[in-house]
Amino acid sequence: MTLIELRDADAVDGFLFQSGTVLLFVGSSRSDPAAAVLASLCALAPAGRAARTEPGAGDAEMRVRGFLTRFPLTDRALLVLMHGSTVLDVLRSTDVEAHGSRWAAGHYAERFLTRLADD
Numbered sequence: 001m002t003l004i005e006l007r008d009a010d011a012v013d014g015f016l017f018q019s020g021t022v023l024l025f026v027g028s029s030r031s032d033p034a035a036a037v038l039a040s041l042c043a044l045a046p047a048g049r050a051a052r053t054e055p056g057a058g059d060a061e062m063r064v065r066g067f068l069t070r071f072p073l074t075d076r077a078l079l080v081l082m083h084g085s086t087v088l089d090v091l092r093s094t095d096v097e098a099h100g101s102r103w104a105a106g107h108y109a110e111r112f113l114t115r116l117a118d119d
Contacts, residue, residue, distance in 0.1 A: 003043060004051035009063040015051050016067075021083045021115050025052040026064055028077030034093035035077035037101045041091075041108045042079055045116055081112050088115065 003025065006012045015022060025042040028035040042050045053060045067085055068074040077093040089111050096104045 003039075004048070006051050006053050006060045006064075009059040012053070012060050012063045016082055017084055020049070021081060021088065021118075023050045023112060023116060024064065024080045024082060025050070026061070026068070026074070026078050026080060027053050027055040028093060032077060032093065034096035037096045037104055038077050038079050038091065038093060041105060041112075044108075044113070049116055079108070079112070081115060 004015060006015055006024075016024070023042055023045045025039055027039075039052065042052065053064050055061065064080075065074060067082070067087065068078075068080065068090075071087065071090055073092050073094055074090075079091040080087055081089040091104060091108060091112070095107075
């Protein structure tokens, strides 16, 4: 499954403000193993419900990070479960680094997939 690429602030707004809960992968270096785990988890979301921004992608990245300023450790890769501009849950690359990919997959399934499927 391919992820929707959000390349500018308008694309971010169009994706986030649709009805329903969506999953957003906020990018980091492609060589970062934790970011690769988060990207692969994001790809498991239902079709049309998951998107990504590229690191350093300009106004798209800035728009998304603007929503996340109240959450610590959002300067690197993370998965964000959102409903409109409301953040429901966050899974960070630091979580993956600390606990491993199996832990991240378990938490993703438990905390994210149910909410994505319910909407």
